[in-house]
Amino acid sequence: MTNQRQPDSEKSKDTRTATTSKIWSYATGMLALCIPLSAVTRSGAILPLAVVTGATISTAVVWKSDKKAQNLLQPHQMQQIEERLANLETIAASDPLQWQSQRQQLESSDRHVSDS
Numbered sequence: 001m002t003n004q005r006q007p008d009s010e011k012s013k014d015t016r017t018a019t020t021s022k023i024w025s026y027a028t029g030m031l032a033l034c035i036p037l038s039a040v041t042r043s044g045a046i047l048p049l050a051v052v053t054g055a056t057i058s059t060a061v062v063w064k065s066d067k068k069a070q071n072l073l074q075p076h077q078m079q080q081i082e083e084r085l086a087n088l089e090t091i092a093a094s095d096p097l098q099w100q101s102q103r104q105q106l107e108s109s110d111r112h113v114s115d116s
Contacts, residue, residue, distance in 0.1 A: 019062045027055035 034047035 016063055020059050023055050023058045023062070027051050 030051045031048055034051060038044055038047045
C-alpha cells in the first residue's frame with residue numbers, strides 16, 4: 001500500500017474547503033428554518049442576517065487562522081505521541097489480576113515500612 005502524500009498547502013486547502021462547505025451547509029439549513037420563523041415572528045430580517053453574518057465570520061476565521069494551526073505538531077512530536085499511546089494501550093490491555101496482585105504487594109510493603 002503506497003501513501004501518496006499531498007503537499008501541506010493542498011492539505012490545508014482541502015481542510016479549509018471542507019470546513020467552509022460544512023459551515024455553509026449548516027447556514028443553509030438554519031436559513032431554511034429561520035426565514036419562515038421571521039415571517040411569523042416580528043423579528044423580520046434579523047434572524048436571516050444573523051445566520052449569514054455568523055457563517056461569513058466563521059468562514060473568514062477558518063481561512064485566516066488555518067495558517068497558524070498548520071505547524072502545531074512537528075512530525076517527530078506526532079511519532080512520540082503515537083508511541084506513548086501504543087504503550088498506554090499495552091498497559092491497559094494487560095491482565096487486571098496481575099495489576100491487583102502488584103498493588104496489594106506494594107500496599108503490604110508500604111505497611112511494613114510504615115510500621116517499622
